Amino acid sequence: MTPVQFDTVALIGIGLIGSSLAREIRHKHLAHRIVISTRSAETLKRAEELGLGDMYTLSAADAVREADLVIVSVPVGASGAVAAVIAGALKPGAIVTDVGSTKESVIAQMQPHMPDHVHFIPGHPIAGTEYSGPDAGFIGLFRGRWCILTPLAGTDDTAKTRLRLFWEAVGSNVDEMDPGHHDKVLAIVSHLPHIIAYNIVGTADDLETVTESDVIKYSASGFRDFTRLAASDPTMWRDICLHNKTAILEMLSRFSEDLAYLQRAIRWGDGEKLFDLFTRTRAIRRSIVEAGQDTAAPDFGRHANDPVE
C-alpha cells in the first residue's frame, strides 16, 4: 500500500466537501473502500443514487469501524456530537480529521472524546462554492487551494505525513499552523466577508425607497458579487459565527472603525484620503492573481463564454 492510499475511508457528512472528497478518492484511487454516513436518510439516499461510496449507513459509529481514515465534514457545531458517537468504534491506528472552518472550537469539542489509540489531526481545506449538499461536489474543488492542518502537540509524524499526502493527492497545497492563528486568519479572509455579504444583502432587502426589483435588475453593478456569498449554507455559517466568536468580533470591530473613518472622508469630501485607500487596495488583488488564487479574467470570467452576436 502506497502511503497515500487507505484501505477504508469513512466520510461522516456528505455535503459539498464530503461529496467532493468522495469523488476525488474514487477518481484518484486513494482508497479501496468508501463508507458514507450522514444524519439525514434523504441525503444518504441521494449519495447512494449518485454512487459516491461503497457502503452507506445512518450510523456514524458503524461507518468508522473499519476505517483507516475518518473525515468529519459536518457544520462545526455538530463536531462534538459526532466525536462522541464515533469514539468507541474507532479502529486503533485510525487517522481522524475534520474539515471545519473553525479550529479551536472543533478541537475543544472533539479532542476530549478521542481515544489514545487514534491520531486526531484537525484540518481545514480552503475551498468551497455557494452550493451545498451531495450534488454540489465536484472533482477539482481542492485543486490549487490550500489545506491547513492544525496538529496538536505530540502528533505522530507518520500519520501527519499520510494525511498531508492525501490532501496533496486531491490537488491541495498543505500548510500547518496553530489553531488560534488559523481562526484569526479565517476570520478576516472568510468569516468577515461572508458576514458583511449577508449583512448588505439584508440591508438592501429592507429598504423602502429602493424596491427589490431595482436591486435585482441592477445587481450587476457590484451587488451580485455579495449575493453569491450570501447564498451560502445558513447552518454552516450560523455555526461558524457561534464558534469563532472572539476572532470574528475583533475583525468586525476593526472593520467598523475603518468604515467610520471612510464615512467621515465621504462626508467631508476628502478626495485625497479616498483616492489613497482606493489605490493601495489594487496591489492585493494583483498579488492574489499572481499567487494563482484567482483568475485575472475580467469579472471572474463571467463573460468568457458569452457568444459574440
Add this chain to the structure above:
Amino acid sequence: MTPVQFDTVALIGIGLIGSSLAREIRHKHLAHRIVISTRSAETLKRAEELGLGDMYTLSAADAVREADLVIVSVPVGASGAVAAVIAGALKPGAIVTDVGSTKESVIAQMQPHMPDHVHFIPGHPIAGTEYSGPDAGFIGLFRGRWCILTPLAGTDDTAKTRLRLFWEAVGSNVDEMDPGHHDKVLAIVSHLPHIIAYNIVGTADDLETVTESDVIKYSASGFRDFTRLAASDPTMWRDICLHNKTAILEMLSRFSEDLAYLQRAIRWGDGEKLFDLFTRTRAIRRSIVEAGQDTAAPDFGRHANDPVE
C-alpha cells in the same frame, strides 16, 4: 438613415466604457464615423493603435463639431469641465449623453452649459469590470445589462427614442427613471458594495496578527471576491463618493446599523437570529440568477475551464 444609425458619433473619454462603445458601434455599424477625444495624449495614442475610431483629437470641442451623438464617458467629477469645453462647438440637433454613475450631480454640472439647440439626455449603462482604460473594453459588455436614462422634463421624444434604440442595439435593456431615484438605487447596488469592498481590503492590509501572505494564500475562502471590486479605478470611485454623497451616507448608515445588530447577535450567541438572516438572503440570489443578471455556475464559473487531471 435608420433611426439607430448616426452619421458621426463623438466619444469623449475612451476608457472601459468608451472603448467598449467604440467597438460595438463599429461591430454593429451604428455610425459612419467615430471621433475619439480624451485628455491624455498617451491614452489617445493607444486608442489609435487599437483602431477604435476614425478620427482622434485631444480637443473635445473639435471632436463634437460634426457629431450627431456625443457620449461623455469620463469620471463624474470631470463632467462639468467637459460640458463647458464642448458647449460652444455642439451641432444643432445633436444628442448629448453621458455614462456617469451618479445622475443628479452630472445633471447639475452639465445642464447649465448645454445650449437650447441640443438634446441633453443623461444616461448610465449598468455594466463594467474591474479593469479600466482603452484596452479593457470589449464587445458584449452591455449585452443583457440595463441602461438607465434619466431624461429631464420636456426632452424631445424622437431624440429619446434614438438614444434608446442605440443602447438596445448594443444589447442593453433600457429603463427610464428620475435622477434622484437612480442615485439611491445605485448607492445600494453599486456604490456601497464597492466602498465596503475597498474598506475590508484596507482592514485586512492593516492587520498585525495576520500577515499579507496569509491573506493572499487563503483569499479563496471569500475575500478574493472583494478584492476584485477593490481593484476598480480609484479616480472613478473617488468621484462617485464625492458626487453621490447624500445617498451613499444614507445607505452606509443603514448598513452600519444592521451590522451592529448582527454583531450583537454574534456576541450573545443568538443562533436563531443569525440563521434567519442567513436564510432570507438566499432568495435574492436566486432572483438575480433567474433575472439573467448573474450566472448560476458555482463560484461565478471560475472552475468552468479547469482541466480535469
